[in-house]
Amino acid sequence: MFSATTSDETAPHTALPTDDVLCRWAVQDRSAARVFTRGAAVAVASPALCARDRLVVTGPAGDAIPLVRDVLAEVGRGYRLFGDRGLVDSVVTALPDLRPTSGFGWMDRTGSVAVPPDGTADWLPPAAAPAVTSLLDRAFPDSYAYPGRHGAGDRWAGVLPPDGSGAPLAVAALAWCAPGVGLLAGVATAPAARGRGLGRQVCAFVLAEALAAYGTAALVVDDGNTPALRLYRSLGLTYRPLRAAYFPPA
Known part of the structure; x- marks a missing residue:
């Protein structure tokens, strides 16, 4: 209540x-x-x-x-x-x-999204948390979502190297979800693995999971992140312009 x-x-x-x-x-x-x-x-x-x-x-x-x-x-x-x-x-x-x-x-969508048939994204085990943290530190240190952070949970998905071993090459989380709204966060791809569609694979996987579980999938994106905006629009998400405001420290 x-x-x-x-x-x-x-x-x-x-x-x-x-x-x-x-x-x-x-x-x-x-x-x-x-x-x-x-x-x-x-x-x-x-x-x-x-x-x-x-x-x-x-x-x-x-x-x-x-x-x-x-x-x-x-x-x-x-x-x-x-x-x-x-x-x-x-x-x-x-x-x-x-x-x-x-x-x-803010970007969101309802309905369903097809996971690429050749995609290898899947949920990562809790033991992968240090590797996810390392990838975020290198590729997206400003991410609000990190393993173990309040509200971010441990539902991290990733794409592993082709042999299935080693650290993930791309990751995304399902975090800060509410009844009826699943939020995609912490999207990052290792710099050396960019340009291979791995970010799309992990995003499509988590979006499909969010839509199945919550009915609406959403995310927050910076206006200046043109590649991310292009990717998310291609996955059917609609853009809504937002702003925040705060009281500066005394």
């Missing part, structure tokens, strides 16, 4: 009053997530969501701006605002103490 304490105009809820996929993803831990509404706007305060305390917001700016102001006063300035780019820009304009981040994207 969701719980919250609020002002008279910002109402708490025991059920999620929107079908927006960002809000559905944010309510992973129903014992910790707090859902607030004001008019047609909805905000979900979710601790340790994808490695940060996040306040996911959706709805019209006229309702969302006072909602965000009230909820941040309630949950604390350590929460990072997360939502559609135009909406976050409007909130930042109205609440100038917030600092916007660079733009990034």
